Amino acid sequence: MTERDPDSTGEPGDGQEGLQEVLRLLHASRGIDFTGYKRSTLLRRISRRMAALNARTYADYCDLLELHPEEFTRLLDSLLINVTGFFRDPAAWEVVAERVVPQILAGKAPGAPIRVWSTGCATGEEAYTLAIILAEALGIPAFQERVKIYATDVDEQALQTARTGVYAERRVQDVPPELRDRFFEPLGTGYAFRRDLRRQVIFGRNDLTRDAPISRIDLLTFRNTLMYFNSETQRSVLRRIHFSLTDSGYLFLGKAEMLVHHGSLFEPVDLRKRVFRKLPGSAPPERRQAEPPEELTARLGVVRAAALAAGPVAQLAVGVDGDLVVANTRAQHLFGLSSSDIGRPFRDLEISYRPVELRSMIDQVKRTLRPQEVQGAQWRGPQWQADTDATFVILDICVVPLLDRTSTLVGFGISFTDVTSGVQLREELEHANEELERAYQDVQSLNEELETTNEELQSTNEELETTNEELQSTNEELETMNEELRSTNDELQDINDALRSRTEELHHTKTFFESVWESLGHAALVLDDELRVIVWSQGATELWGLRADEAQGRHLATLPIGLPAKDLLPSLQRMRRSPAPPLRSTFDVDAVNRLGHPLRLEVDALPLRQGPASGGIILLVNRVDAAEEAVSPSADGGKGRPAVSPAAEDG
Known part of the structure; x- marks a missing residue:
């Protein structure tokens, strides 16, 4: 392992080299180059993983990555914010369905293929949304014959989920019910996209910053992907996707993304919904056939x-x-x-x-x-x-x-x-x-003033352009943080669902044990290793009038009840100190109930098996009550007699 300075703080200056080392390790391990991504987003997401692992510096985190390769997967999941959904931003999808798709179909010859590319598709919801819109516009048979939808991402794990096309019920809540019934099939507790339509959606890995683009695309969705790149990478990627589109192709961006410096490449169809159309280049001139010399000379x-x-x-x-x-x-x-x-x-x-x-x-x-x-x-x-x-x-x-x-x-x-x-x-x-000669001095003065004003205006224009770029970057940053919050919210919701399930199990278990204690009918106590009360049954409350919340946590000897603790403690101490397995003790003691009446209690002390014995269970049975329960009605006149055991009759 490479030695690093243990005193490195991971802060800028020194921290830039540490961040580059993290990105280098990630590139070598997973083949994804993050150098074209916005530095602020990378810092925030990596810092989140470092805080979760209590790594104070980039050097410490690089050591963790080399020692625990599975952390690469968790870091990659954090950097690639796979937040998506069906019909995300419904108003924008209405523009695509009502304006863009009809224009694409109108410009196509009957039966001509239609090619669509969904970049940064994550778990595939956007690609299947495109499939639903095109299937609605064309009909199922024509959709299967003409349409190819290419869905790409750099996250192989997300692509694997997208290929299955199976989503939890809450993931398809944004799909209108009538479309969900036509395009999804129930599968367990979730839904699966129709298998016969899923063949038209082709999922694959494609790095927009390095890999060759897909060509002859009629509609390219590039939503909430461009905003993660820096300005230079954005320009490079936009040139690539401009090449991918046909001369009448359409580009669909996310709500936080704009084409501020690319007006020569695209024209807006609906600027508010971020729908653009490619500006086609000039076609090469056609070559004409050579004319005969005589005709050419005459002409x-x-x-x-x-x-x-x-x-x-x-x-x-x-x-x-x-x-x-x-x-x-x-x-x-x-x-x-x-x-x-x-x-x-x-x-x-x-x-x-x-x-x-x-x-x-x-x-x-x-x-x-x-x-x-x-x-x-x-x-x-x-x-x-x-x-x-x-x-x-x-x-x-x-x-x-x-x-x-x-x-x-x-x-x-x-x-x-x-x-x-x-x-x-x-x-x-x-x-x-x-005349100009006479006015030369005045003109010269005005010219100097105009030059000064022009320089000021140029400076102001540059400041405005810089401010505009900063605002655009800030908007993209806010949208990125919103995506992160949505991702965190999804994680919290999953945790909340698991916690709710565990709470229900705990409540069921608690109810079961309370029912067990109540079914015993007798007074029952559970003590810890220090003979403090853990459980105080309803039978004990009825016997001595002390509620469970008054007894729990107190030492048995300090309870104000008519139970002679001095007679119990020796047996309990022996049970606690006995070697494994602990001994069980049964004996009788005289006690007084909450009304002051004397009692003869049968005490059954059992060890509490929690790994090694760490406490005990005490069952207290009133012998008078037990004797009364032993009396049953007689068959001769209903007068009855005490019931005795067969052993007593033999005596």
Whole structure:
């Protein structure tokens, strides 16, 4: 065994290493890694087991775990709070039954399979609740053909209970009576889920933090499981279950759980009842079949012509022979051209020399095969020439050579880019810059103030996010404690049931012994090893008038009764000191009853066998009463005579 510091206190600092050692031993023994669970819950549950075993430090508790391997099972039961029930939070289950299940069925083809996953199923009540809801929606035959319910947990003992499907009567109290009659069969003092429907529920072990998720799930219940993980583990697990769901899959959480930072993965269906739907990702683009080259060339030619005609920039194309070949829609509108101008010599058109001399530019491009540009040309077209107040259009003109695949010159492309708005914006910008220059100092000051305010707002926003996370964590912590209290309450209820049964047995035993004492009829006393009264029968009360509560606990010699204790004590002392087996004594003594009448009592002292003799029983029989009882009615005239024994007659 590994040596540990006996002075270790188990408190933080030093205690963190001790806690990690407990978790390491638990992982090695049971294969469950609790490092992703909330530290506060682990500390509270482990401290509970340590207090029960009077272990002051983590080191002491690790020693106990190594010496007593069965403690691993009890610790695991404490950490895995298996609190569940049928139709837990009925209002939330109504949303699932009335909204979620019908939408799942509506999105499925007839006969298509339906897959459901219940994570953290514990003893199986939640999985069977899903089975009841789906069987009600589909009908029993369709449910058996289409539905598969996967129920997983890390607790093998809880899974074994879930597989049997047998529950005590108080466990099924939350199931409506009509559903209980249809889906459960009486078994002893409890109920068993129907065997023919139980085949559709598949139980298995799955660690959500490590094992691969189940895929193609239509409905995934994740209730009161997420809240036990820390933030990092929650993000990892949510990514896994997002992969598990189909594009139209639904997620059902517990009432203390939220998806605060996962709005890009899920959208709420009913936020108050914690029902969410997966946001599907974009589908991959479909691949198209390749077209024949001739058809592709023709289609691309049509597309290019349409794109050129609809382009926002005015464009012309002049052939190498000097004729106008192309004028798109924008160019025709801007320069007053028509379709009849196509094919005419370019030099005969007004556009060849107004707004700029394009013929010389074309000649230059023809010689050098390099683009020529003119910027800021003003143009007022024919449609505006009659209006003397019309503003000019400012154009940037570019002439480029058009070459074929063999780099042979085939024509010239001319584009007219309208930069009027850009020029106006530049003028306005220059004017604005002058104003901005004058106000620069004020703007700079305001900018600094805004930056300061922005930093404060950012800080406030971060504080609010931190507060929100703390509130969420606190809510989850409270729900965890509530689960623990429910678990403890169930344990106390089981103990109370056992105590009630033992109390009834004790009452029955007490009543039986009181009946035995009363049936004896004579005075009977039970003394302990110190000759103090333990039992004082009703016969003794009638003989001397001393009640049982007045006599119990007192020494026989101190009782104010007409029984000569000095005559009894020697025999009782001999019986108490005798070797095993103790001796039995019978003798007569003279006594006085509560009315002062003399009595002759037959004393029968027996040892009290309680292991070794530790007391005695005294039976006191009034010989006068016994003699009177021996007298029986005679057959001759009813006068009677004392009854005598056969031995007396022989005498």
